[in-house]
Amino acid sequence: MEATVEVTGLRKRYGPTTALDGMTFTVRPGQVTGFVGPNGAGKSTTMRVILGLDTPDEGTALIGGQPYRNLRNPLNHIGALLDAAALQPGRTARNHLLWLAHSQGLGARRVDDVIEQAGLGPVAGRRTAGFSLGMRQRLGIAAALLGDPPVIMLDEPFNGLDPEGIVWMRDFQRALAAQGRAVLLSSHLMSELQDTADHLVVVGRGRVIADTGVRELIGAASGDRVTLRTSARSEAMTALAYAGATVAATDRDTLTVSGLTAEHVVTLLGESGVPFSEVSAHRATLEEAYMELTRDAVEFRAAAAEEPAR
Numbered sequence: 552m553e554a555t556v557e558v559t560g561l562r563k564r565y566g567p568t569t570a571l572d573g574m575t576f577t578v579r580p581g582q583v584t585g586f587v588g589p590n591g592a593g594k595s596t597t598m599r600v601i602l603g604l605d606t607p608d609e610g611t612a613l614i615g616g617q618p619y620r621n622l623r624n625p626l627n628h629i630g631a632l633l634d635a636a637a638l639q640p641g642r643t644a645r646n647h648l649l650w651l652a653h654s655q656g657l658g659a660r661r662v663d664d665v666i667e668q669a670g671l672g673p674v675a676g677r678r679t680a681g682f683s684l685g686m687r688q689r690l691g692i693a694a695a696l697l698g699d700p701p702v703i704m705l706d707e708p709f710n711g712l713d714p715e716g717i718v719w720m721r722d723f724q725r726a727l728a729a730q731g732r733a734v735l736l737s738s739h740l741m742s743e744l745q746d747t748a749d750h751l752v753v754v755g756r757g758r759v760i761a762d763t764g765v766r767e768l769i770g771a772a773s774g775d776r777v778t779l780r781t782s783a784r785s786e787a788m789t790a791l792a793y794a795g796a797t798v799a800a801t802d803r804d805t806l807t808v809s810g811l812t813a814e815h816v817v818t819l820l821g822e823s824g825v826p827f828s829e830v831s832a833h834r835a836t837l838e839e840a841y842m843e844l845t846r847d848a849v850e851f852r853a854a855a856a857e858e859p860a861r
């Protein structure tokens with residue numbers, strides 16, 4: 552049941568605004584792909600184009616090789632959670648799902664399956680009017696899973712969830728990817744993506760800035776800086792500089808070392824008989840890596856906002 556989503560050369564203008572400017576990326580099966588970028592970068596527009604809710608001026612978005620409009624039973628190909636608030640308040644959760652299933656020619660048995668998968672059992676008979684945002688998100692996910700699709704797309708699924716809901720959502724997405732599904736997840740919460748996504752598509756100004764593994768991105772942003780705590784600062788500086796490292800004193804007993812790995816620093820100090828109490832490699836967070844990548848896109852927007860009105 553594996554399928555990819557292939558977005559190629561999407562362009563879209565709304566009047567004077569360029570929303571998409573050559574957006575190109577692939578969402579692969581068996582992975583959670585995080586879709587991130589500053590406000591207005593074109594994430595929602597891309598998701599709407601994938602779902603056939605918006606037409607691009609140029610380019611294609613294919614789900615398992617087909618544009619959305621050509622899919623015979625769309626729910627069997629792609630499930631999406633775009634707006635958790637779009638519910639008929641008078642219906643119970645179960646009736647909402649039954650209605651959706653019926654409209655797509657799916658049986659009631661699938662409804663019971665997805666109620667269980669989304670952990671909605673205890674509230675399935677309650678009217679959705681009183682649902683918390685967390686329950687609405689679960690209901691949206693249950694709806695997205697009705698057709699057992701190989702592709703799942705979620706727009707900001709962590710929004711408004713409490714800590715327990717966040718853990719549930721994260722584990723659930725990992726489980727969907729482990730089943731071989733392609734999961735595309737837009738989020739502004741880098742801390743959540745760090746623990747959830749395998750891959751990251753970073754966008755800015757309507758195009759892709761980076762398309763990379765989460766681990767690789769963090770590795771690249773971490774650089775090769777090592778923090779060293781020692782009571783023999785000048786001996787350590789001499790030994791490390793001699794080995795070709797760049798060394799800067801950051802505190803009375805702390806040095807920042809570039810150009811050597813932490814292992815190398817430990818070996819070198821040991822061989823030189825220089826005492827030290829701590830050696831640690833700097834590891835960037837996904838948040839830091841992301842800020843670095845998107846700085847230009849955000850600066851562009853901030854500068855545009857400051858331009859005087861004409």
Ligand SMILES: Nc1ncnc2c1ncn2[C@@H]1O[C@H](COP(=O)(O)OP(=O)(O)OP(=O)(O)O)[C@@H](O)[C@H]1O
Pocket residue numbers: 565568569570588589590591592593594595596597
């Ligand atoms: N229907 C529309 N009419 C006019 N402009 C639009 C429309 N939809 C999107 N835009 C503009 O296109 C650009 C891209 O918007 P989009 O909502 O896709 O970005 P986004 O990355 O999802 O942002 P956010 O993170 O804020 O949700 C923005 O400048 C937005 O104002």
